[in-house]
Amino acid sequence: MLQLKTISVSINKKLILKNLSYHFKKGKVYAIMGPNGSGKSTLAYAIAGHPNYKLEVGSLKFEGSDVTNLSPDKRAKRGIFLSFQTPHSLAGVNVFQLLRIALLGKEDPLTVKQKIEKIAKKLEIKKDLIERSLNVGTSGGEKKKLELLQAAVLDPKLLIFDEIDTGVDIDALRTIAKFMSENRYGKTYLLITHYNRILHYIKPDRVLVLMAGKLVKEGNAKLAVEIEKKGYKRVVSS
Numbered sequence: 001m002l003q004l005k006t007i008s009v010s011i012n013k014k015l016i017l018k019n020l021s022y023h024f025k026k027g028k029v030y031a032i033m034g035p036n037g038s039g040k041s042t043l044a045y046a047i048a049g050h051p052n053y054k055l056e057v058g059s060l061k062f063e064g065s066d067v068t069n070l071s072p073d074k075r076a077k078r079g080i081f082l083s084f085q086t087p088h089s090l091a092g093v094n095v096f097q098l099l100r101i102a103l104l105g106k107e108d109p110l111t112v113k114q115k116i117e118k119i120a121k122k123l124e125i126k127k128d129l130i131e132r133s134l135n136v137g138t139s140g141g142e143k144k145k146l147e148l149l150q151a152a153v154l155d156p157k158l159l160i161f162d163e164i165d166t167g168v169d170i171d172a173l174r175t176i177a178k179f180m181s182e183n184r185y186g187k188t189y190l191l192i193t194h195y196n197r198i199l200h201y202i203k204p205d206r207v208l209v210l211m212a213g214k215l216v217k218e219g220n221a222k223l224a225v226e227i228e229k230k231g232y233k234r235v236v237s238s
């Protein structure tokens, strides 16, 4: 469903991702792991089409069509969703107002509101959080739940979560991962993570390891367990 063909990506003329190729398949869950600064967030931004992340060479194919030159909003409309490692705040706009605009012409406002309320309940998101300006004065863990709420309402095909498990408490992590697991049918998930914890609840089909901008190892769920035990250097060199 998503094909990366020898992509090299730079930021401010600094080459970060080097000749990366991978074919993500529909309906699968991928864990993307790697040391700090290895290029995981860069990969997420490159797939979403962030303009600061320049594709030097290569191409991206999504659902059979070339999306290499598509803007982020057009990629989002095709079904690519990115949850940021550090979600942005939107003063004066709450989650309903944001999603109502995003789904304009697709869903009527009442349906959007009902969906938000239903999913917020499942994710145990407090009512005042959905009424308040998005992510303004919101705790780190609450922001991550709001990211998942937006993903669930938008209903994309490809869901990229950049460290949704960072800064969330044990119960919130379970709630988040269980929700993902229950809603994974037909969806493709890219879970960027440092920890195996989230993968207990949502089992990855494949685990990819990025180091210094290159895909250096791939395996099944056991690879994440091994990484947790031994660390990247020992696992990659073995």
Ligand SMILES: Nc1ncnc2c1ncn2[C@@H]1O[C@H](COP(=O)(O)OP(=O)(O)OP(=O)(O)O)[C@@H](O)[C@H]1O
Pocket: 011, 012, 014, 016, 034, 035, 036, 037, 038, 039, 040, 041, 042, 043, 085
């Ligand atoms: N705007 C920027 N200008 C220069 N270098 C940048 C910029 N943004 C990111 N980088 C560099 O690109 C490299 C990859 O960063 P990236 O955020 O993709 O890493 P990551 O694997 O997501 O790390 P982490 O696990 O810490 O989130 C890092 O060395 C980072 O310093």
Ligand SMILES: [Mg+2]
Pocket: 040, 041, 042, 085, 162
């Ligand atoms: Mg990152």
